[in-house]
Amino acid sequence: MLARLRRSAVLLTGALIPVSLLMGQPAATASAADPMAGAFAKAATTYEVPRDLLVSLAYAETHLDGHDGEPSASGGYGVMHLVAARTLERAATITKQPVSALKSDDAANIAGGAAVLRAYADELGLTATARKDAGKWYEAVAKYGNATSADVARLYADTVYDLLNEGVRATTPGGESITVQPRAIEPARGPYAKAKDLDGPTTLAAATDYPSATWVPASTSNYAVSSRPTSDAIDRIVIHVTQGSYAGTISWFQNPAAKVSAHYVVRSSDGAVTQMVREKDRAWHAGDYNRRSVGIEHEGFVDNASWFTDAMYRSSAALTRNIADRYGIPKDRTHIVGHNQVPGTDHTDPGGYWDWTKYMQYVTGSGGGTTNPHTAESVCGSGYTVIDSAALGTAGTVYLLYNTANGNNCVATIKKTSIGTASATSAYLEVQGKTRVTDSGNFAYFAGPVKAAAADKCVKWGGKAGSSVYDSPFEHCS
Structure with a gap:
C-alpha cells in the first residue's frame, strides 16, 4: 500500500x-x-x-x-x-x-x-x-x-x-x-x-528476475537505479496490498508523478505476476527497508477480504520462495514481513484479513507450497471446468476445459516437475476448420491458457512438458 x-x-x-x-x-x-x-x-x-x-x-x-x-x-x-x-x-x-x-x-x-x-x-x-x-x-x-x-x-x-x-x-x-x-x-x-497483450505468453526469462512474471517497467522517476546485492544485501521481502486494482496499480507505477513503486504486483483472480522494477534496483515501497528488501504488491484493499484468493496466496508464495532461495533469505516472519512491520511506517497493510498462517505454509511448503501454485481452472479463469486431461509422463498434465456460458474451450499444461524453473512447455487448441493456436516457450509453472470458441465443434488439443507430448484426435464434438 x-x-x-x-x-x-x-x-x-x-x-x-x-x-x-x-x-x-x-x-x-x-x-x-x-x-x-x-x-x-x-x-x-x-x-x-x-x-x-x-x-x-x-x-x-x-x-x-x-x-x-x-x-x-x-x-x-x-x-x-x-x-x-x-x-x-x-x-x-x-x-x-x-x-x-x-x-x-x-x-x-x-x-x-x-x-x-x-x-x-x-x-x-x-x-x-x-x-x-x-x-x-x-x-x-x-x-x-x-x-x-x-x-x-x-x-x-x-x-x-x-x-x-x-x-x-x-x-x-x-x-x-x-x-x-x-x-x-x-x-x-x-x-x-x-497493443501488447500483457495477459499473453510471459516474456523471456532473461527479461525478468522471476521467470513467470510479465515485464512492465515502472517510470524511472519512481525508483532508484542500484547494483544490489553488491551495493546492499537483500535480506527482507515486504508484503503490501495495493489499495487499488491490478491494472490501476501498474498504471500508477508508470506515472512519474507517483514517486512510488514495487518490484512485483500480483493479481487477485488468478495470481498473475507483473515485475516493474528489477531486483537489483531500489523500488520505493518501504521507507527504511528500500535498500534491503524486495517489495510485492497484492491487488485489493485491506478492508475487503474478497480480494485475497487462494490463487493469489499460492502464486505470491511461489514468488516469495523463489526470491528467498536466490538470496538466501530465511523463510520466516522475521524476514518476510508486512508493510506494517517496517520500522517507522504508518501503514497497516496487508491488514487483518491477510492470512499469514496460510501464506507462510505455502512459502515453506508445509501447506502445499512446494506444489505448483496454479491449477488448470485458475489458469483458464472463472466458468471453465475440466472435461478431459492427459498425463505428460511425470513432468505435467495437459487439460481441456469448457465454459458452458460462452461455448469456449481452454487448454492449459500444468507442470509437476522443475516448478519455478523455466523449461520447455506448451499447450495447443485446434478447432476443426480453423488454425491451431499454440502457447509454447520456456515456462516456470504452466503453458496457456489457449482459448477458442468451440460450441458444437470438434477439437484437437494437447501439449508438452519435458520430453513428454500428448496429441488428441478430433473429439468432444458436441
Missing part, C-alpha cells in the same frame, strides 16, 4: 431489461430493497450505458466497495473509482453533483462513472445503435482506466470484458447480491488490438 490508507438488469440481445421486469416487482421497490442494484439500473438507463458493463467495470475496480469515501492509492474514489483531477471533476460537471457526494455516496458515484463513460463514448462517435452493443464500448472503457500506456489500457479493458464474459456474483458491503450473467461478448478493440 503506497498511499495513506483506506481504497438487476441484464443485457439480452442488446436490449436493456430493467431489473424490475426480471424480478416481477415494481422498480421503486427493487431500488429501495437493493439500493446499489437500483443505482446501477438507474445510471445505465439515464446515460444509456449497458448495465452489465457498468457493474463489471465497478467490480474490476473495487469489488463494489466504496470504502467510506476514502481514496485508493492512485486517488480514486467510490465504487466506480472516480480519480481526482481526471474523472472525478468531469463527473461533477456532467451530473451537477458536488464532488463530496461523488466521493462518498454510492448512487452519486455510480451515476458519475456512467456519465463519464458515456462522455467517452460520445467522443468516440458511438451511435445510439452502437451503444446497445457492449462490445462496442471497449475503447471507452480503456480510456476510463486512465492508463499511461496503450498496453496497460488494454490490460484494464480486457479485465472488464473478461468479467463480462465470465459473469460476476458479488456481495456488497451492505449485503446486497449483485450479479452479471456470463455471456459471449466480442470486444471491438480498435487501435488497442495492436
Whole structure:
C-alpha cells in the first residue's frame, strides 16, 4: 500500500431489461430493497450505458466497495473509482453533483462513472445503435482506466470484458447480491488490438528476475537505479496490498508523478505476476527497508477480504520462495514481513484479513507450497471446468476445459516437475476448420491458457512438458 490508507438488469440481445421486469416487482421497490442494484439500473438507463458493463467495470475496480469515501492509492474514489483531477471533476460537471457526494455516496458515484463513460463514448462517435452493443464500448472503457500506456489500457479493458464474459456474483458491503450473467461478448478493440497483450505468453526469462512474471517497467522517476546485492544485501521481502486494482496499480507505477513503486504486483483472480522494477534496483515501497528488501504488491484493499484468493496466496508464495532461495533469505516472519512491520511506517497493510498462517505454509511448503501454485481452472479463469486431461509422463498434465456460458474451450499444461524453473512447455487448441493456436516457450509453472470458441465443434488439443507430448484426435464434438 503506497498511499495513506483506506481504497438487476441484464443485457439480452442488446436490449436493456430493467431489473424490475426480471424480478416481477415494481422498480421503486427493487431500488429501495437493493439500493446499489437500483443505482446501477438507474445510471445505465439515464446515460444509456449497458448495465452489465457498468457493474463489471465497478467490480474490476473495487469489488463494489466504496470504502467510506476514502481514496485508493492512485486517488480514486467510490465504487466506480472516480480519480481526482481526471474523472472525478468531469463527473461533477456532467451530473451537477458536488464532488463530496461523488466521493462518498454510492448512487452519486455510480451515476458519475456512467456519465463519464458515456462522455467517452460520445467522443468516440458511438451511435445510439452502437451503444446497445457492449462490445462496442471497449475503447471507452480503456480510456476510463486512465492508463499511461496503450498496453496497460488494454490490460484494464480486457479485465472488464473478461468479467463480462465470465459473469460476476458479488456481495456488497451492505449485503446486497449483485450479479452479471456470463455471456459471449466480442470486444471491438480498435487501435488497442495492436497493443501488447500483457495477459499473453510471459516474456523471456532473461527479461525478468522471476521467470513467470510479465515485464512492465515502472517510470524511472519512481525508483532508484542500484547494483544490489553488491551495493546492499537483500535480506527482507515486504508484503503490501495495493489499495487499488491490478491494472490501476501498474498504471500508477508508470506515472512519474507517483514517486512510488514495487518490484512485483500480483493479481487477485488468478495470481498473475507483473515485475516493474528489477531486483537489483531500489523500488520505493518501504521507507527504511528500500535498500534491503524486495517489495510485492497484492491487488485489493485491506478492508475487503474478497480480494485475497487462494490463487493469489499460492502464486505470491511461489514468488516469495523463489526470491528467498536466490538470496538466501530465511523463510520466516522475521524476514518476510508486512508493510506494517517496517520500522517507522504508518501503514497497516496487508491488514487483518491477510492470512499469514496460510501464506507462510505455502512459502515453506508445509501447506502445499512446494506444489505448483496454479491449477488448470485458475489458469483458464472463472466458468471453465475440466472435461478431459492427459498425463505428460511425470513432468505435467495437459487439460481441456469448457465454459458452458460462452461455448469456449481452454487448454492449459500444468507442470509437476522443475516448478519455478523455466523449461520447455506448451499447450495447443485446434478447432476443426480453423488454425491451431499454440502457447509454447520456456515456462516456470504452466503453458496457456489457449482459448477458442468451440460450441458444437470438434477439437484437437494437447501439449508438452519435458520430453513428454500428448496429441488428441478430433473429439468432444458436441
